[in-house]
Every structure is written in C-alpha cells, then in structure tokens.
Amino acid sequence: MTLSTSNVDVDHAQRIQHERRMPGDAGRPLSQSRGVMRTARITSTALMSLWFALPFLPLVLWSFANSWSAPDLLPMTLGADGLTAALANGAVAAFGDSLLLSLIVAAIATPVGAMAARALSRRTLPFGRLVSVLLFSPVLLPPFAAVLGINVVLLRAWVPPELGVILVLVVVAIPYTTFSMRVAYAAYDDGFDEAARTLGATSRFALWRIHLPLIAPALARSAFLAFLVGWSDYLVTLVVGGGQLITLPLIIASSASGIGNESSVAVLSLSAVIPPLILLAFVSRARNLNPGKQS
Amino acid sequence: MTPTPTAAAPTAAEPVAAEAAPSAITLTGVTKTYSAASPAALQGVNLDILPGTSTAIVGPSGSGKSTILRIIAGLEDANGGRVRLAGRDVTALLPEERGIAMVFQRPLLFPHLTVLDNVAFADRAAGLSRAQARDHAREHLELVHMAEFGGRSPHSLSGGQQQRVAVARALAAKPSVLLLDEPFSALDPGLKDDMHAMIAEIRQAVNPTILFVTHDRDEASAMAERIVVLENGQLLQHDTVDHVFHRPASLAVARLLGGKNAFAGTIENGVHHSALGDVALDGDVASGPATLVFRHEAVTSTLRQPTSGADADALATRHADAAACQRFGPRELHGVVTSTVQRGPRREIIVRVVDADVHTEAAPGHPLSVGDLVTVSLPCEALWAVPAS
Numbered sequence: 001m002t003l004s005t006s007n008v009d010v011d012h013a014q015r016i017q018h019e020r021r022m023p024g025d026a027g028r029p030l031s032q033s034r035g036v037m038r039t040a041r042i043t044s045t046a047l048m049s050l051w052f053a054l055p056f057l058p059l060v061l062w063s064f065a066n067s068w069s070a071p072d073l074l075p076m077t078l079g080a081d082g083l084t085a086a087l088a089n090g091a092v093a094a095f096g097d098s099l100l101l102s103l104i105v106a107a108i109a110t111p112v113g114a115m116a117a118r119a120l121s122r123r124t125l126p127f128g129r130l131v132s133v134l135l136f137s138p139v140l141l142p143p144f145a146a147v148l149g150i151n152v153v154l155l156r157a158w159v160p161p162e163l164g165v166i167l168v169l170v171v172v173a174i175p176y177t178t179f180s181m182r183v184a185y186a187a188y189d190d191g192f193d194e195a196a197r198t199l200g201a202t203s204r205f206a207l208w209r210i211h212l213p214l215i216a217p218a219l220a221r222s223a224f225l226a227f228l229v230g231w232s233d234y235l236v237t238l239v240v241g242g243g244q245l246i247t248l249p250l251i252i253a254s255s256a257s258g259i260g261n262e263s264s265v266a267v268l269s270l271s272a273v274i275p276p277l278i279l280l281a282f283v284s285r286a287r288n289l290n291p292g293k294q295s
Numbered sequence: 296m297t298p299t300p301t302a303a304a305p306t307a308a309e310p311v312a313a314e315a316a317p318s319a320i321t322l323t324g325v326t327k328t329y330s331a332a333s334p335a336a337l338q339g340v341n342l343d344i345l346p347g348t349s350t351a352i353v354g355p356s357g358s359g360k361s362t363i364l365r366i367i368a369g370l371e372d373a374n375g376g377r378v379r380l381a382g383r384d385v386t387a388l389l390p391e392e393r394g395i396a397m398v399f400q401r402p403l404l405f406p407h408l409t410v411l412d413n414v415a416f417a418d419r420a421a422g423l424s425r426a427q428a429r430d431h432a433r434e435h436l437e438l439v440h441m442a443e444f445g446g447r448s449p450h451s452l453s454g455g456q457q458q459r460v461a462v463a464r465a466l467a468a469k470p471s472v473l474l475l476d477e478p479f480s481a482l483d484p485g486l487k488d489d490m491h492a493m494i495a496e497i498r499q500a501v502n503p504t505i506l507f508v509t510h511d512r513d514e515a516s517a518m519a520e521r522i523v524v525l526e527n528g529q530l531l532q533h534d535t536v537d538h539v540f541h542r543p544a545s546l547a548v549a550r551l552l553g554g555k556n557a558f559a560g561t562i563e564n565g566v567h568h569s570a571l572g573d574v575a576l577d578g579d580v581a582s583g584p585a586t587l588v589f590r591h592e593a594v595t596s597t598l599r600q601p602t603s604g605a606d607a608d609a610l611a612t613r614h615a616d617a618a619a620c621q622r623f624g625p626r627e628l629h630g631v632v633t634s635t636v637q638r639g640p641r642r643e644i645i646v647r648v649v650d651a652d653v654h655t656e657a658a659p660g661h662p663l664s665v666g667d668l669v670t671v672s673l674p675c676e677a678l679w680a681v682p683a684s
Contacts, residue, residue, distance in 0.1 A: 192403055195405075197389070198369075198468075199396060200396075201391055201420040209416075209420075
C-alpha cells in the first residue's frame with residue numbers, strides 16, 4: 001500500500017470519528033428529547049397510533065360476527081355469514097375488476113407523470129407554469145361537476161364506458177404522479193446521466209441502467225398514489241362506468257345502503273384495505289439509492 | 296527567445312506546426328451563447344492539444360472553462376466552429392460516439408452499483424460480458440490503488456477515494472482524451488497532492504491526453520505542462536507553464552495567474568521607464584508604451600547593508616542609458632517595507648520604492664518587519680514587458 005492510499009484511509013476514519021459527539025461539544029442533538037418532552041412524545045405517538053388503529057377493531061369484529069346487537073360490547077355469535085354474503089354479492093369479481101382498473105391507471109399515469117415532471121424540472125419548457133397549472137387543474141375542480149360534464153362528452157363521443165373510466169381516472173391520477181415525481185427530480189442529479197453518456201452509454205442504455213434504477217423508489221411511490229386513485233374511486237366508476245364496471249367501492253356502497261349487511265360490509269371493507277397496505281409495505285421497503293445532488 | 300512586447304502571441308513562442316503528430320484535440324472558431332441576453336460564453340476559441348500531453352485550462356469563474364470541456368465531450372452543442380478529435384470531426388456526434396471520458400467535480404459514482412461495477416460500466420456499455428468488463432475494471436482499480444475496494448458500495452468511500460474510482464472508471468473507457476472538470480477542487484490540500492501524484496502515475500502507465508479545468512494555479516502547474524488562459528470566453532494565451540507565469544502575453548494573463556507587480560511606462564532603447572525608475576531589459580525589445588511585469592516569487596528583499604549607501608535614484612541614473620540587463624547584473628532597488636504577509640513558509644513583503652509598491656518575498660532566514668530599509672533585487676530573467684493595455 002502506498003503512502004497516498006493510507007492517507008485516504010485516515011481521512012475516512014476521521015470522518016467517522018466526527019460523527020461521534022464528544023464531551024464538551026456545544027449544544028445537544030436536536031433529535032433527542034428528554035424528560036417531559038420525551039414522555040409527551042411517546043404519549044402522542046401512542047394516541048396517534050390508537051386513532052389510526054381503532055376504526056379497524058369494529059371492522060375486524062364485525063367481519064366475524066353473525067349477530068351483534070346494541071347493548072353488547074362484543075359480538076354474540078361468531079361465524080362466516082358476512083363472508084358468505086360478500087361472496088354472494090360478487091366480491092371476488094369486483095375485487096378483480098378493482099385491481100385491474102387500479103393497475104391500468106397506475107401503469108399509464110406513472111410514466112406520463114414522470115415524463116411531465118422531468119420536462120417541468122428542466123425549466124427549458126416553454127410556458128412551464130401554464131403547463132403545471134393545467135396538469136394540476138383536475139385536483140382543483142369540484143369532482144362531481146367535472147365528472148358529470150365529461151360524462152356527456154364521453155357518451156356523445158361513443159367512448160366505451162370501461163375506457164372512459166380509465167381515461168378519466170388517469171387524468172385524475174396524473175397531478176399526483178407528476179407532483180411526486182417533481183419532488184424526486186428536484187433532488188435528482190443529471191450529472192449521473194451525463195457521466196454515463198461520456199462513458200460511452202447510449203441514451204437507452206443510460207436510461208435502463210442508470211436513470212430508472214435511481215428513480216425507481218420515486219416511481220414506486222408515484223405508482224402507489226395512482227393505484228390509490230383507481231382503487232378508492234366511486235364517483236367516476238359509477239357515473240362514467242354507467243354500471244358496466246362493478247368495482248369494490250361500488251358493491252361496498254350498495255351493501256352499506258341496505259339494512260342488516262354490517263358483517264358483509266365489514267368483510268368487503270377489510271378486503272379493500274388490505275391490498276394498499278401490502279403495496280405500502282413494498283413501497284416503503286424500496287431502498288432509496290439516489291443520494292441526491294452531490295455538492 | 297526574444298522577449299518583446301509584440302512577441303506575446305499565444306503560439307509564437309513555440310510553433311506547434313514543427314511537430315508532426317496530429318493534434319488530439321482541435322477546436323476551430325468555437326463559439327457558445329447560452330441565451331440572447333447573456334454575453335457569449337465562448338468567442339471563437341481556437342485550440343490545439345497534442346496527444347499524450349496534459350493541459351490545464353485556467354480562468355476566473357464564468358470565463359467559459361467548463362463550457363469548453365462540455366463542448367468537447369458533446370454535453371453542450373457549440374453555436375459555431377468545429378471540434379476535431381485526432382483529426383476526426385466530432386462536432387455533430389453524440390457524447391458516447393466521441394471516444395472521450397470525463398471526470399466531474401462530483402465523483403458521480405452510480406450508487407446502485409458496486410465500486411467494481413462502476414469501473415466496469417464503460418465496457419458493459421460497449422457490449423462486453425460482465426466477466427470481461429470486471430477483469431478490466433480490476434486492472435484500472437489497481438492503477439488508482441483502489442483494488443481492495445471493488446466489492447464496496449460507493450457511499451462507503453471517502454470523497455478522495457470516490458474521486459479515485461471516478462478517474463479509474465473514466466480510464467476504463469479507454470478514452471482518446473480524458474477530460475477533468477475541476478476534479479479535485481472539493482478535496483483538502485493533502486488529498487490534492489495525492490491526486491496529483493496519482494495522475495502522474497497514470498500518465499506514466501497509460502499516457503492519455505489530458506485536458507483539465509482548474510481554478511487552482513498550483514494544481515495547473517503541478518498536473519500540466521501547458522496552460523490555456525481563458526477570460527470572458529476568449530483564449531488569452533496557450534503556452535508552457537513557465538511562459539504563462541513569467542512571459543505572460545498580456546497584463547490580463549499576468550493578473551489572472553496571480554502576478555502582483557505591474558508598472559505602466561515606456562520602453563526606450565531597451566530600458567523601461569516607470570514609477571519604479573529605469574529598468575534595463577534583456578534582448579531586443581521594441582520601444583513604445585509597455586507595462587513591466589515580474590513575479591513577486593522571483594524577487595527577494597534583503598536588509599539593506601550599511602555599506603551600500605547609494606539610493607534608488609542614483610542607481611536609476613547609473614542604469615539610465617544601459618542597453619541590456621545582463622551587462623549590469625541584477626537590478627537593485629532600495630525601499631522601505633510597508634507591509635508583510637506570511638503565506639505558509641513564505642513571507643510576502645511589500646516594499647515602497649520611490650512612488651511604487653513592489654511585491655517581493657523575504658529571503659529565507661531574513662525576518663523583515665514594517666519600516667525596515669531593504670534592497671530589492673530584480674533578476675534579469677524575471678523581468679518581462681507586456682503591451683500597454
């Protein structure tokens with residue numbers, strides 16, 4: 001080993017040392033609360049968790065309750081009546097349609113949003129601000145008015161209802177995918193692509209081997225948002241779909257409007273909650289490899 | 296070598312045409328404008344770089360240094376002019392078709408690849424198998440003394456180590472020209488010295504043509520044998536390291552390279568007349584307005600000996616009709632120390648001579664302080680006249 005390399009090692013060792021706090025260092029780490037603040041932090045975290053988790057408790061209990069009437073704290077008889085009723089209502093087909101619809105919406109809205117965000121982040125786009133406002137306008141418009149208006153247009157244009165639902169939901173999802181990808185591109189260093197090109201990579205090779213791996217976590221987050229737009233939609237599927245497309249939210253709503261369907265509504269609701277939770281677990285596990293702009 | 300103010304044209308000192316090898320890089324009339332509102336980043340730059348040489352581009356921020364590199368790399372398009380690499384016109388080619396490699400100020404190692412796969416990237420892009428690419432990558436990591444770090448992830452390396460890998464990654468592309476854009480400016484001085492030594496080793500081993508941008512004059516002279524001086528998008532001088540420091544083409548070049556002594560005046564019969572007094576110049580210098588320049592590092596101040604009683608004016612008179620410096624030996628000026636600045640081991644002394652301030656250095660072991668009477672000795676070789684601006 002040469003002298004120069006050992007100097008490099010010393011430098012790295014010193015850097016690691018600097019991350020340790022030594023006695024006499026001024027101040028204290030801002031992220032470490034103590035005493036009363038620590039108690040308050042733990043209590044508020046516990047309360048927030050409870051607030052998020054509590055609604056699921058009756059949902060889970062109802063799913064397995066064959067009967068549960070007012071004064072009782074817990075269901076009187078447990079069973080699978082809810083599940084049977086839900087299956088009889090076409091829950092499996094609705095689940096499949098919901099999944100397909102959401103995946104199609106995510107598959108279209110994510111690349112479109114990514115490309116729009118890339119173009120907007122480069123600042124060379126003419127009328128960039130106007131394009132931003134147009135892309136975000138679906139979020140600003142009252143959905144009911146917009147959907148009723150667009151439905152007339154789609155009907156007149158003889159667009160098949162399934163295609164119409166996809167078209168409208170993609171437009172609704174694009175502001176979310178564009179926004180989340182803009183955040184990612186604001187932190188993305190174009191230097192990686194330039195370095196790849198100067199090393200002899202074609203633009204396609206650089207895209208697949210460098211660019212996409214680096215923005216993959218952001219793409220996953222973006223696709224998750226687009227998936228949620230499709231998954232949770234009720235209004236567009238009902239109005240534009242015109243009954244041709246029966247998704248999970250539609251049969252939940254119709255079951256919930258009836259009387260005595262509590263346990264089947266609970267089963268359907270739980271099955272609507274589980275896929276996004278699984279996706280969320282995957283998305284949050286995606287390791288962020290993009291170190292951001294290097295200084 | 297004829298030191299005349301008019302002999303300062305960039306290539307007049309050492310005609311490039313005398314060498315037979317085709318240039319590694321040729322720029323002809325390269326211009327670049329980023330927007331109609333801003334001044335041109337490059338204004339008709341002509342540049343010839345010989346193969347196997349190392350050339351530094353120096354200049355202030357915004358002078359167009361990096362733009363030249365980016366245009367050669369194909370990362371920017373020139374608005375006018377041609378770029379040739381080894382005689383081949385590459386002006387219209389994409390970066391990946393030019394056979395160059397570039398190292399940036401930031402290491403820009405691909406974070407999702409290991410150190411070894413970063414270095415193997417160019418071979419993979421060229422279509423080689425993973426095994427072949429990795430074999431080549433190992434050789435190049437050895438060249439930069441990073442062989443044992445191949446399996447590591449880039450973010451586990453220090454800044455200096457990352458930049459070593461970035462250099463290895465660029466070399467693995469087997470470029471005809473290696474472009475370095477302020478590659479070591481983010482590193483601390485000790486690490487910089489290591490990097491300069493590494494570049495010297497690389498030049499011995501694979502002898503690439505190197506063109507690099509730096510704002511550090513010391514780095515330019517440590518890594519290159521030729522320096523290109525750029526200001527406001529114009530090439531002011533392209534010459535050997537020694538010449539740009541001691542034989543600048545213009546006052547602007549002298550200033551950009553840290554020259555502190557410049558005295559406007561006129562030359563008559565080989566003697567420069569200015570506020571400093573009369574200073575005889577060597578050689579056949581043309582008469583007319585000219586500015587006398589010399590490096591403060593080349594001029595030493597020493598405590599004035601009690602025996603040498605003659606004052607500056609008397610000496611000036613003695614030299615008034617002298618034709619050449621050499622005949623009289625070093626020109627000696629007398630003055631008073633007005634300020635001193637310690638720069639590392641060196642001590643910079645400003646001496647008031649008649650009506651002019653002369654920047655000098657204290658000779659080693661001669662502690663001088665403000666108010667001391669000193670003798671400033673100007674070696675003939677240090678003196679140079681540039682055209683009056």
